[in-house]
Amino acid sequence: MVVQNPGTPRELERYLRPENMAGVGFDQVCGAAGAVRTGAQFNAAPQILGVSLNPQIVQPGDVFLGISGAKRHGAEFVDTAISNGARAIITDTAGLDFLPEELSIPVAVVADVRKAAAQVAQAVYGTDQRSPQLFAVTGTNGKTTTTFMIRAILEALGEETGLIGTIEMSARGQIIPSVLTTPESTQLHGVLARMAQQDVSSVAMEVSSHSLSYGRVDALNFAVAGYTNLTQDHLDLHGTMEDYFQTKAQLFTPEHSASAVVMVDDPYGARLAEHAQIPTQSLSLDENNELADWRVTDLAHSGLGHSFTLRNRDGRLLRTRTALPGMFNVANAALATVMVLASGAELDALQKALDAKDPLSVAVPGRMQVVAESPVAVVDFAHNSDALAKALDSIRPGANGRRIVVFGATGERDKTKRPDMGAVAARHADIVIVTDDDPHGEAPEPIREQLAAGAQGAIDTERAETQLFNIAPRAKAVEFAVSLAQANDAILVAGRGHEVSQDVAGIDVELDDRVELANALKLHGFVTNS
Numbered sequence: 001m002v003v004q005n006p007g008t009p010r011e012l013e014r015y016l017r018p019e020n021m022a023g024v025g026f027d028q029v030c031g032a033a034g035a036v037r038t039g040a041q042f043n044a045a046p047q048i049l050g051v052s053l054n055p056q057i058v059q060p061g062d063v064f065l066g067i068s069g070a071k072r073h074g075a076e077f078v079d080t081a082i083s084n085g086a087r088a089i090i091t092d093t094a095g096l097d098f099l100p101e102e103l104s105i106p107v108a109v110v111a112d113v114r115k116a117a118a119q120v121a122q123a124v125y126g127t128d129q130r131s132p133q134l135f136a137v138t139g140t141n142g143k144t145t146t147t148f149m150i151r152a153i154l155e156a157l158g159e160e161t162g163l164i165g166t167i168e169m170s171a172r173g174q175i176i177p178s179v180l181t182t183p184e185s186t187q188l189h190g191v192l193a194r195m196a197q198q199d200v201s202s203v204a205m206e207v208s209s210h211s212l213s214y215g216r217v218d219a220l221n222f223a224v225a226g227y228t229n230l231t232q233d234h235l236d237l238h239g240t241m242e243d244y245f246q247t248k249a250q251l252f253t254p255e256h257s258a259s260a261v262v263m264v265d266d267p268y269g270a271r272l273a274e275h276a277q278i279p280t281q282s283l284s285l286d287e288n289n290e291l292a293d294w295r296v297t298d299l300a301h302s303g304l305g306h307s308f309t310l311r312n313r314d315g316r317l318l319r320t321r322t323a324l325p326g327m328f329n330v331a332n333a334a335l336a337t338v339m340v341l342a343s344g345a346e347l348d349a350l351q352k353a354l355d356a357k358d359p360l361s362v363a364v365p366g367r368m369q370v371v372a373e374s375p376v377a378v379v380d381f382a383h384n385s386d387a388l389a390k391a392l393d394s395i396r397p398g399a400n401g402r403r404i405v406v407f408g409a410t411g412e413r414d415k416t417k418r419p420d421m422g423a424v425a426a427r428h429a430d431i432v433i434v435t436d437d438d439p440h441g442e443a444p445e446p447i448r449e450q451l452a453a454g455a456q457g458a459i460d461t462e463r464a465e466t467q468l469f470n471i472a473p474r475a476k477a478v479e480f481a482v483s484l485a486q487a488n489d490a491i492l493v494a495g496r497g498h499e500v501s502q503d504v505a506g507i508d509v510e511l512d513d514r515v516e517l518a519n520a521l522k523l524h525g526f527v528t529n530s
């Protein structure tokens, strides 16, 4: 079954199951997860065909995992799970209180259902027996881009590949829409078993800090884990940068990964490499960093892209290029290349694949996507300070041209980053237009005001020449940016990248920055690339 556009989460969930499941006895599943059967009346041990922790999308034959969430307990929804075909439930002691006295399916109890979920899924889907080789990429920025590059290199080497990440999942080129950056463990083991059935040999996967916090990647063994960088984001979940770092660091332990490649150009990367618990190769963009195992040297810029040499301390070298703009994409390209090498690829074969197929120039939807050349008009996914600064530095206006930026901030997510995003925009752009991103359930005006206050602070103290505007809705802000632009300017529309809708108070409104920007450019008489 090829799912190009699953219409609902239920259809997607159905796809994430391997085909022709023989089933595993519930007692065997409980044994694997350390779950203890409870209730004398529950003697049956049904065959389990799948796993879900979302009662709404339980599939017939599933074991339903009733987790204790931040807002609700999943066991509250056991009736929904049963009506969708759940054959058994595993929950915690708190969950038992929500179960009706007369229950038609067997129950087992574990101390922590989230932790047990990966073991349950592994037992049901047999991923301990058969799974593709896994590449994990973590870090604040660059995960999606690096995984796209790893997939492209592996394909250039002739492998059948899979991808799991923010934009999409894919198996042998078939696109499977993605809901989370890193899916729930219950879904991950299912999709990996499915990929193994399709003879996918290697999978490049994004590992978010949320997924490490919630144990979504437990019971997976990564051949190579890659670290991009760590800068401020997600403090709503982590509270402090130290907690954020320690969460990411879990990936670089024998429990999760066999080997690692770490960019050591930020202090957290340096710490990670220094205290490595698994074989780790360090990588730096600084050609003078003699402590790094791999360095980027002989950097040359051509057009928007770059060519460079990856040089190891032991004398090995690879010459390659990426057409993607921004020095950060050199970092992503270098990381992807060294990760593939660390997985055992031969240097000569890799060099030939890089030369023949140019895999590091792979287009990544909504990442530094160039919509027009004059003015330079770019849509990018930058949604934190570091990415915004780097994306703005990467767009080059012509002589005497200005940088114009349009951006917002997501509602109900890390609010602490907003003032700094505003300040960064004011420092790196000449015209700053704050607008809406995904407000979710938050009122959009205060979000814009917090961004604008940050920008105003930097204007008052550092850069009086920057002009600031606060404009909503987003389409109007984009059109306003273009109305101000001259042919030698550069416009960056940041924050939403590949996304095609905006979540306003729980309602998805159609909105694609690439379409809005192209339409506005045409309206004002500019030529676009589409």
Ligand SMILES: CC(=O)N[C@H]1[C@@H](OP(=O)(O)OP(=O)(O)OC[C@H]2O[C@@H](n3ccc(=O)[nH]c3=O)[C@H](O)[C@@H]2O)O[C@H](CO)[C@@H](O)[C@@H]1O[C@H](C)C(=O)N[C@@H](C)C(=O)N[C@H](CCC(=O)O)C(=O)O
Binding pocket: 053, 054, 055, 056, 067, 068, 069, 070, 071, 072, 073, 074, 075, 077, 179, 180, 181, 182, 183, 184, 208, 209, 210, 211, 214
């Ligand atoms: C903040 C966060 O990550 N929340 C996750 C967390 O939610 P929670 O603890 O609040 O769960 P809850 O809403 O109390 O629900 C508990 C249980 O009751 C069930 N329930 C709940 C309510 C209801 O009406 N009906 C119902 O059945 C739920 O299905 C669940 O089984 O546990 C849920 C179940 O495991 C996750 O689905 C949920 O992820 C939500 C969807 C989410 O948006 N997560 C994002 C932030 C995330 O994980 N993002 C990262 C990338 C971040 C980045 O880099 O930008 C990712 O990997 O995608």
Ligand SMILES: Nc1ncnc2c1ncn2[C@@H]1O[C@H](COP(=O)(O)OP(=O)(O)OP(=O)(O)O)[C@@H](O)[C@H]1O
Binding pocket: 139, 140, 141, 142, 143, 144, 145, 146, 166, 181, 206, 208, 228, 229, 328, 329, 331, 332, 366, 367, 368, 380, 381, 382, 383, 386, 387, 388, 390, 391, 497
């Ligand atoms: N190595 C990097 N360092 C800093 N910024 C980067 C890097 N790579 C990409 N970026 C910036 O971050 C944005 C997001 O890139 P990408 O989607 O590859 O990262 P991500 O880690 O997957 O992000 P997210 O977790 O939010 O989906 C890009 O649009 C770009 O502006």
